[in-house]
Amino acid sequence: MTTASDAVAVSSSPRDRSPVRRGLRAGLDWFLAPVPLARVAAFRILIYAFVVLDVLWVRTSVVPHGYVPDLYRPTWLSRALAIPPLTPTQGTVLLWLLLASCVAAVVAVVLGRLQRTTGIAVALGFWLWMLNSQGFGYISHDHLALMVAVTVLPTAGVTRLRDHTPSQAAGWALRAIQLAVVATYFGSAILKWMRAGSPAGWANSAVFVWAIMRRGSPLIRWTLEYPWLLIVGQWGLYLIELFSPVVLWLRGRWLYVAISTFILFHLATFLSLGIHFLPTVVCWAAFLPLERLPFLRARRPA
Template identity: 85%
Template structure:
């Protein structure tokens, strides 16, 4: 039996530069492998939701074609010289996007052409969203969804019952997670910038204005207790500001954090009718989807 050798204190192997150590840790975190089945399940979820999104949530692209003079492209649309779409072009894009999403789901089931179909979904959805956002309204709830359709093709071939760990799959899911968190953290930073200080927004009458404008009977009674709304605004601001912590949570604490954000969106929907579904769906990137009963292999069970 051979003896284990321990490096001497002066051995170069024992001295790793802090920068190199940080880079290794960052790379290991960013490329932490996840099962391919997780990405496969997430692909099906996202492509199915894109269909719902273009048919129910972001339906303004075709009507926009009748008022091209109102088109004010975002800087991304200007960079790629994206013109306003005509109604016919909008119809063609819609059907092409629906077909690409259906093909993307079929590709996951069959294990073929996943990069091709994913790329078509990404290109079509980006054109759809850039047109939708070019008429005076920027919906930050779509940030994570647009990131998701962009990076999913990079994960390569995935299958619903393939539990093989993959760094490419891990990288794609990590980027989507960052997109989800950036939605909230970016909102907190924007509140700070516009109000001049964190207290400027949290102590304002934003919730009063929102409830008076579109509040349901479930929350109108809170107008009689302004202090309660101030407490709620501080709570929301702190949750958004601390949202990056979710990226390092594991196990039970991760589930508590995800549930907190989902309950917040449920409360917002019941109170104000704001659903934020594109971001809500992308929270699935934090969950072990491969553990769903119909995706677990006999060995895993």
């Protein structure tokens, strides 16, 4: 039998004091940091409600794609799983099944039952929907975090809106979504670097000029007369994307400032270019203490 003194001796062994083991332990503790179950419950409702909006307003192309199956160019995952293009009838059935699954998932959170089952149904339906949507010549990286969210949320288990019990499973799910949010921006910065050959190659280009001339609103078209201002904007955007991983370690006021910066950027692009990036914006809620909302401040653990 292992005694308490034996446990102390083992934990203080030279191997456990090695920098590598301490680093691995610190990384694991960070990745599995527990969060209140109420936070995931509230986030689940937000995500499942947004999926309804997404398939009805943002990514509505699946049913029309069924009329032009010859244009289907499946992504790697669709090819690996041998997913064929959906017919209009199949797309319509999938739409209604996905909407019903989202409603059921929200009700499951409220009742505190069948949350894994309904969450898995949403994940499967939404992945099939998005794989078809992305198989016709356009890959929307703004959906990365949302697709990760519907995938990992069922792993959090049963959550209730007023249950503030800390949970590592809940913490892991939200951390995975946070990483996906940051990867959306950091990956974009790396891709700009790779395609342009250097950061300066993209930041000093005429990308903003092209975008404004193509779809700019009167709010932004005046900047075409000041090319230096657009170059400053491109450098600012690139640096924000490149250093986006810093957000993962921010807390308190600085975290809210960072989140506000990204959201204000997306608001500006929507007003000036009509690009909203809503799927990623919604997933920024994974960084927020949603359990502090007034209607969730109840029944804490002893």
